[in-house]
Amino acid sequence: MLSQALTQFTLRLICGMALMLATSDYRKTSSGFYRIQMLVVMGLGVLASMFAGTGGTIEQNAMLSSTWLTVDCVVIAVLAFLGSVLWMLERKAGAYRLVLLILAAAVAGLAMGAFRNSDAVSPVWFQWISDVSSGAILGGAMTGMLLGHWYLTAPEMSLDPLLRMTKFYGVAAVVRLLVSAVALWWGWPEIAGLTMVMLLLMRWCFGVLAPLVTYWMAWRILKYRNTQAATGVLFVGVIVTFLGELSGILLFFELGATF
Numbered sequence: 001m002l003s004q005a006l007t008q009f010t011l012r013l014i015c016g017m018a019l020m021l022a023t024s025d026y027r028k029t030s031s032g033f034y035r036i037q038m039l040v041v042m043g044l045g046v047l048a049s050m051f052a053g054t055g056g057t058i059e060q061n062a063m064l065s066s067t068w069l070t071v072d073c074v075v076i077a078v079l080a081f082l083g084s085v086l087w088m089l090e091r092k093a094g095a096y097r098l099v100l101l102i103l104a105a106a107v108a109g110l111a112m113g114a115f116r117n118s119d120a121v122s123p124v125w126f127q128w129i130s131d132v133s134s135g136a137i138l139g140g141a142m143t144g145m146l147l148g149h150w151y152l153t154a155p156e157m158s159l160d161p162l163l164r165m166t167k168f169y170g171v172a173a174v175v176r177l178l179v180s181a182v183a184l185w186w187g188w189p190e191i192a193g194l195t196m197v198m199l200l201l202m203r204w205c206f207g208v209l210a211p212l213v214t215y216w217m218a219w220r221i222l223k224y225r226n227t228q229a230a231t232g233v234l235f236v237g238v239i240v241t242f243l244g245e246l247s248g249i250l251l252f253f254e255l256g257a258t259f
Contacts, residue, residue, distance in 0.1 A: 003051040005249045007069070008113050010048040012131055012245065014041055014076060015106035016139020016172075021099045023168050029161045031087045033150045034095065037143065038084035041102060045077030048109075066116060072109040076102055107132060121190060121256040122183070130258040133172070133179045134245050137211055140169030141237035144218070148231025162230070163222055169237070170215035173208075180208045180259060187257030196255065199247050203259050207244015211237055 021037055052069040079102050086095035114127035122130070144165045151157060180203075191200060214237035221230040251259045 004113075004116075005246075005253060007048050007051045007073075008110075008131070009245060009249060010044050011073070011106055011109045011113060012135035013138045013142065014044050014048070015103065015110060015132060015135035016137065017041055017143050018099055018103035018106055018139070019136055020139045020143040020165055020168060022096075022103050024161055024165055026092050026096055028158045029147075030150065030154050030157055031090055031092060031095075032154075033147060034099075035084045035087035037146065038080045038087060038095075038098075040146075042077050042080035042084065045073050045080055049073035049077065052109075069109055069112045069116065072105055072112065076105045076109070079105065106135070110135065117252075117256075121187065122252075122258040126183070126186070127258050130179055130183060133176045134207075134248065136172035137169070137176045137207075138241050138245055140165070140172040141211065141214070141234060141241045144169050145231060145234035145238050148227055148234055151227040151231075159222065159225060159227070162227060166215065166218050166222060166230070166234070169211070169234075170219065173211040173215050177208050177212065180204065183257070183259045187255065187259055190255040190257045196251065199251050199254075200259060202247040203244055203251060205244075206240045207248055210240035210244070214240065 017037060018041065021034065026034060049070050052066060052073050079098050083095050083098040083102070086092075086098065110131040111128050114124045114131060117124075117127065144162070147162050147165055151162070184200075184204075191197060214233050218230045218233040218237070221233060248259050251257070
């Protein structure tokens with residue numbers, strides 16, 4: 001279970017980071033920032049590939065899915081390395097296309113992960129939607145926080161990229177709220193025992209409600225062009241989203257229902 005949980009969490013984070021980079025305006029953002037993000041994604045891809053082939057059911061289709069999932073993670077790591085080289089060489093158009101390929105590979109990896117858990121209570125298609133929405137909120141907080149730190153080394157950079165990424169973080173938080181509401185309605189009968197109730201509360205407090213609060217605070221602070229304070233709030237967003245998504249993954253592997 002631990003290896004599956006780590007793979008799922010890592011792929012969600014890769015998907016979210018790639019999504020945020022894909023929706024950003026690379027013409028107004030320093031190439032150095034993108035290069036660092038590609039190196040982070042490369043490391044996450046290598047980590048995911050180490051655990052993607054373990055765990056899961058012993059059915060033939062699940063084993064096949066695990067094999068392709070490992071290949072997918074390796075492809076993500078290779079694409080991220082190539083992307084870091086292109087960003088370093090200021091080949092922005094080509095590097096941006098690699099970001100889109102990484103996003104597509106991560107989305108496909110999440111689909112394969114959902115297929116590997118096809119015996120769960122939640123249907124495969126809903127698991128996939130939930131995973132992508134979780135990835136969006138993880139990536140929104142993480143990439144926004146890292147971009148905020150980049151203003152310490154590039155203070156002359158336009159504020160538009162951070163405003164745009166914060167806005168997408170807010171959109172991701174709203175989508176996660178809607179998906180979690182449907183999931184709660186769907187999976188409520190599976191909740192039993194104090195431990196599961198506590199995990200569900202952590203899931204909602206940290207992973208659903210707190211991101212909405214951190215988005216609103218960061219957005220209001222950025223109206224005053226205070227990037228350092230907004231970055232601090234986004235750092236809190238990273239912590240709460242990590243705690244919330246990890247609680248959700250634990251609930252899934254305990255109950256077979258995505259929340």
